Amino acid sequence: MIKAKERIITFILFCIGLLFLLPLIVTLTNSFMAEAEIALNYTSELTTFDLVDGIVEKFQQIKLIPEQVGFWQYTQVLINQPSFLILLTNSLKITFPVVLGSLIVSLFTAYGFTIWEWKYKEIVFMVYIVVMLMPLQAVLVPNYIIADILHIKDSYLAIILPGIFSPFGVFLMRQSMKVIPPAYFEAARMDGANNWYIFWHIIMPQMKSSMAALIMLTFIEYWNLVEQAVIFIDDYAREPLSVYLSRIAEGRMGLVFAASCVYMFLPFWFLMLGQKDLEKGIELSGVK
């Protein structure tokens, strides 16, 4: 009875899960198709053969299995077309500094919030939370104004700097530092350890999982950058991949699946490595 029930639940979840993964599976299998097959599937234009066969209306077809498996798209994207790699480096140039910078800034700031008994501490932290909850659109205007003042509007810094000081990291790190029992660092302080020592040798070892979570969440956010790119970047050659992919989808359908697969590989790999950490990050990011 219990076993049967478990089987039914597994089956239901399997079906829903398959539906959820379908867009990914299609993108993956289609990335091994040759250009001609893609061109044939993703068009609704009628050919002479169709007319002879008496077909009057055609639709785009999403096929799961390629007729011939090949790496043609990948060699195009990764070797023959330098533009794709340039845009991939653009994405990296934005994401990497933000991930590293926000990790360092968030750890320091959160530690400050933890050890400093400041009168206005909680009020300041409340401001952090309010800004954190703002949708991107509300934050972009201030971001744009400050970029204008600092004359960095045309550089990646306009996107990177606000990312480094974003309140989310501070919030996440403080939440996870709260879990560390104060007795830990009280004891170290008794032994004459200074705050720097406590930070490196007592706090940091406990923060590994939360740091992994912050790295992943920040990476996902900036790897998937759309809004800022639309506003700050005018030059096509400096765009990140996200915006570019939606544009090549029109002209060069034959390449888009392999390009998409390369693009989603990194976040997917991170998820495989750190599913538990990501889940913990999501739990902690819930405001409490």
Added chain:
Amino acid sequence: MNRFEKVISRGKSIFDCKTKAEAARGLKSLRIHAGALFLLPGLIGFIIFYIWPFFISLGYAFWDKPVNGSFVGFKNFLDLFQNKAYLKGLGNTLRFIGISVPLNMALSLGVAMLINKLRRHKEPFSLVFLVPLVIPSGSMVSFWKSLFAYDGALNGLLRTFGIAKINWLDSSLALFVMVLIFIWKNLGYNMVLYLSGLSSIPKEYYEAASVDGAKPWQTFRHITLPHLASTSVLVLIMSIINSFKVFKEIYLITGSYPHDSIYTLQHFMNNMFSSLNYPRLTTATTILVVIIALFTQTLLRLERKASE
């Protein structure tokens, strides 16, 4: 000399110190806590990039022009509420939140409860629902486009059942496409929150209920739901915040001027950006900030009440 001047003069003298120890003593006499030294760099950056420009933008909202303008009071706000594009965007955004958030909450609770019932394979199943969350929006655009296009695969499928072509992206149905993509992407986030909420309910409650012969619906109504109250408020807040992120997909699939039914607040603000209409842009931001701030404060208070 008041206290402030004293602190300043001591601060100056720190820079004259010859040894590290002397400087450390100087810092102590300033009465700056070490914690402040950790906190301030981040806080200053936060103020420079978020708080300060927000107040500048707040200023713009009350002026008719950013340069050499005159103070116009609430005129910009009144004008904005006359603006058809803004009202359309605001209405659509609220409608989208109203439909997608409750639907997403219900579905993610359902999936979380199913996964929670499993004895084995809990992790791979939750992994499946987390995948859409981490996949960049740009990499799915071509799939969604060829699925929902007028000559797309979905219409092809419907045709085999003899159903006429539907214009998914260019009719009022576009809203449902938007809801579908939102749920596909965000179900995993809520699922994780609900799973952690579910795991904190003591098993004994369920055992006691089954001993008393409670029906599944009764167990759900009287044990599961009440214990998830505070989690649900949390999920509600995060869903609303996340619902603004659906703009990424919609923008990439349909561009700057989509069908009327999915022209959201974000499209409006984006288009104001390209024309650099500062007063209108900052006024819209101010309204959004006030709404979100009030709303989250109310919900957070509710959450605290629920968790007591």
